[in-house]
Amino acid sequence: MTDMASEKPRQGWAGLWNISFGFFGIQIGFALQNANMSRVFQSLGSGIDDLPALWVAAPLTGLLVQPIVGHMSDRTWLGRLGRRRPYFLAGAVLATIALLAMPESAGSSSGLLMAALLLWMLDASLNVSMEPFRAFVGDMLRKDQHTAGYAVQTAFIGAGAVVGSLFPYALEHFGVSNAAALGEIPDTVRYSFWAGGLALLAAVLWTVLTTREYSPEEQAAFGDAQEAEGASAAALAGRPIWNGLPWIVAGAVVAALVKAWALEKEVYLLAALLAGYGIAIMAAIGLARSGRSASMLAGIVGDFAGMPPLMKRLAFVQFFSWSALFIMWINTTPVVAQYHFGSADPASAAYQEAGNWVGVLFSVYNGVAAIAALALLPMLSARLGKARTHALCLVAGALGFAGFLLLRDPKALIACEIGIGIAWASILAMPYAILASSLPQSKLGIYMGLFNVFVVLPQLLVATVMGSIMKAFFPGEPIWTMAFAAGTLLVAALASLRIGAET
Incomplete structure (x- = not known):
């Protein structure tokens, strides 16, 4: 039994609040991005068919940034500023700049390009701040408080998303103009991005200034599980160098199919990622064989290859869960505008009204998630276990997406968002609560970063492939994207029943 003198201090509600309050601001940024x-x-x-390609910046930056930031934050210690907080602060400053600049895209001669580049900057910066927050809970809390810590974090995620999603709707009701000609951005959206940027920075500063991280020496004294530096990467040295070739071949095959079948050009990105991973494997094996197993590339590839079995099972669930979410973020506005407000014209008043209503709908599912994280999930998990609770919540989300195909009254969609909100709460809390206590403290950042790869990989797949599927089978009918979302959540629900080890 662990000596109580070596335990981390138990955090009260004030401590839990301070540890996760920065996520409130980060989620305001994500909500403004996702809804607008x-x-x-x-x-x-x-055009609507171009939206997935424009959105590809978001998951691509997450795929690249999160493992790198996780790897680096595990090895960072900047004295009083700490281990994770430097990344919170740097990401928040850059994200604030992107949010303040985004509305100015309308005044640029190449507004669409500027908006796409700023989305890239915004998402990268939000990921720099977000990824260490997941590890921060594990750093600061005892294992018996991990579930509470991630529940509070999820509640702040939901609350921040409610605020971010409601900004345009609330501003219109305060008399701010919601109209805009083609090529312009409504004042409701413009002011929302500005206010959201300032709120994001203030919330992250709160966490930075009110928390003190445990030093590496203190973490060692607490007896947290450690893992030999470079152990996973060193294991690569025994693998044949050609292990990366199948991935390179797969990338080449995808590229050939894009050309042969005249698929959307963004699918070339998927081919490049497959081939790039194969090249990274070969380079990492080469580094490990030459005795450079402590390098970043070898470390990340080695840890990815050496993921614990429980993490692999959870990753499969995450992959399908987040496929549904990304479909929703891309397509809800055009779906609601076309099928529930009767206009697919972005310059019409009905379309802009639909855009504001989507903000309300998004605030509903996030508000439900905030409540469910603290009230529903602990009760269900105590009775059913974490895996079955997660499966049940994902089924509720699938039913919510299916409702978009059946309901035509915009107000009735609130019922759909309740189901989606329950699923969202579980997606944000349950996998991390299951995983955090099973990971070594010295690898918490990199493993959380690698786990989040399975959050962004499905988003990349949706961004690169969904446009081709819709154009080929459902041209001009975005409503069917919601059927895809319902189906992927059902797959995730079935997969979550196979997690098993934590029940």
């Missing part, structure tokens, strides 16, 4: 970027792109002249 399709609207911004279409207002600046993008």
Whole structure:
């Protein structure tokens, strides 16, 4: 039994609040991005078939940034500023700049390009701040408080998303203009991005200034599980160098199919990622064989290859869960505008009204998630276990997406968002609560970063492939994207029943 003198101090509600309050601001940024970027792109002249390609920046930056930041934050110690907080702060400053600049895209001669580049910057910066927050809970809390810590974090995620999603709707009701000609961004969206940027920075500063991280020496004294530096990477040295070739071949095959079948050009990105991973494997094996197993590339590839079995099972669930979410973020505005407000024209008043209503709908599912994280999930998990609770919540989300195909009254969609909100709460809390206590403290950042790869990989797949599928089988009918979302959540629900080890 662990000596109580070596335990981390138990955090009260004030401590839990301070540890996760920065996530409130980060989620305001994500909510503004998720609810408004399709609207911004279409207002600046993008067609609906081009939206997935424009959105590809978001998951691509997450795929690249999160493992790197996780690897680096495990090895960072900047004295009083700490281990994770430097990344919170740097990401928040850059994200604030992107949010303040985004509305100015309308005044640029190449507004659509500027908006796409700023989305890239915004998402990268939000990921720099977000990824260490997941590890921060594990750093600061005892294992018996991990579930509470991630529940509070999820509640702040939901609350921040409610605020970010409601900004345009609330501003219109305060008399701010919601109208805009094609090529312009409504004042409601403009002011929302500015206010959201300032709120994001203030919330992250709160966490930075009110928390003190445990030093590496203190973490060692607490007896947290450690893992030999470079152990996973060193294991690569025994693998044949050609292990990366199948991935390179797969990338080449995908590229050939894009050309042969005249698929959307963004699918070339998927081919490049497959081939790039194969090259990274070969390079990492070469580094490990030459005795450079402590390098970043070898470390990341080695840890990815050496993921614990429980993490692999959870990753499969995450992959399908987040496929549904990304479909929702891209397509809800055009779906609601066309099928529930009767207009697919971004310059019409009905379309802009639909855009505001989507903000309300998004605030509903996030508000439900905030409540469910603290009230529903602990009760269900105590009775059913974490895996079955997660499966049940994902089924509720699938039913919510299916409702978009059946209901035509915009207000009735609130019922759909309740189901989606329950699923969202579980997606944000349950996998991390299951995983955190099973990971070595010295690898918490990199493993959380690698786990989040399975959050962004499905988003890349949706961004690169969904456009081709819709154009081939459902041209001009975006409502069917919601059927895809319902189906992927059902797959995730079935997969979550196979997790098993934590029940």
